Amino acid sequence: MDFQLSDDQRALKAGMRELLAGRFGRDRMRANLDGGTGIDRALWRELGEAGLFALRLPEAKGGAGLGLPESVLLFEEVGRSLLPGPLIATHLAAGAVKGAAEGRAVIAVLDAGKPVGHLGDADGLLVLGPGDAGSGAADAGGPAGGMLRDAVRIREAAEPVRSLDPFTPLWRVTVPAGPAERLPDGARPREEGALLAAAEQLGSAARTTDMAVQHACAREQFGSPIGSFQAVKHLCAGMLVRTELARSAVYAAAVTADPAEIAGAKLLADDAAVRNARDCLQVHGGMGFTWEADVHLHLKRAWLRSGQWLAAATAEETLAADLC
Incomplete structure (x- = not known):
């Protein structure tokens, strides 16, 4: 079996590296670090247009119809760049949250007992469910596979905490009861x-x-x-x-x-x-x-x-x- 990257995969990886180098190079990264670490919504939308969030959605739903290996290649490039923001949660919520696939919505992740990153910029929360290994999120009231919640009411009751990473502001929250939307069956x-x-x-x-x-x-x-x-x-x-x-x-x-x-x-x-x-x-x-x-x-x-x-x-x- 050939595990070498295909030409298309190499091009996909190179395209994301070029995009991030042009839009979030060292000068821009340092400017964000000195002037505030909020999410750049314009860049977020540009990442959506480049297909980062909708990569695995079917073509009929506006995605590229690719798989987990291609997502891994793109997120490897994201890791090189120090780009801030809950990119993974937004990627996982694409197709389930309106605007996430296009980069118009920011989805943060809520894991019970852990602080939430970028809650101040989040439009919604991906709540990891009790069926996920070791989540400890039974109090969330969500089923295995995770839930989606609105971030506004949770943000109102959240308390900012000091973050180790200057690019990742953190909030301490309690998991509230309330309406939530379940992720599609089979989601992991x-x-x-x-x-x-x-x-x-x-x-x-x-x-x-x-x-x-x-x-x-x-x-x-x-x-x-x-x-x-x-x-x-x-x-x-x-x-x-x-x-x-x-x-x-x-x-x-x-x-x-x-x-x-x-x-x-x-x-x-x-x-x-x-x-x-x-x-x-x-x-x-x-x-x-x-x-x-x-x-x-x-x-x-x-x-x-x-x-x-x-x-x-x-x-x-x-x-x-x-x-x-």
Whole structure:
């Protein structure tokens, strides 16, 4: 079986990277960081027009009719860019929430016991249901497969909390009773969300590897690039190994959609994103700790993502149950 990307998949991936580089390059990213971290609605709509949210909807419903592997490729590019916003939840809600597929609606995710990101910009909430592995959301009153709720009343009772990631404002909420709309039968929001989060982590791990190598080639010490020193070579080599190991797991899980493989992919991608960002910071040395460097932004986002959709303890339990 040939697992190489097709020409269409490569073009899809390259197109998303080009779009994000043009609309959310480093200058724009830094401007957002300094001037506020709200969601850029114009960019959100542009992502909708590019098909990020409607990618898996049937062509008859305005989508591209593609599958989970193609979604993984696009979200890998999103992970490289540090683009803020609940892109995964909006992608999963496309077709079920009016305007989500086109990028006119922003859908955040509510997982009981965890803070909600970007609640201030959200038009609706994807509530993970009690049937999802380890969700702990039984009090939400929603069935397995998740529910959709309006965000306005929940936002009124929410309390802002300090966020580790400067791009991801967080709110602490209680899960209210009230009207909600059920996602279509067969929906697997937690599993699919975990896989797409793993793809974002993969993109971040690849990006920090590139950043480390570029700095190691450009920065000189004792008359030589620091990349010529064995200790730095080993750090960069380890980063590449973690990235490619995670890539194999994420791509395989995208093809099989098996819960255990998704859990394994999330574990490996979380590890790669966090450890690569830390090693990238080490390669950058003292300047890596400064606000002006981008390394800390990848590290903070990786830490935050590692606890979302499928945390390590739940993923480990899923793998253990599959083995037994």
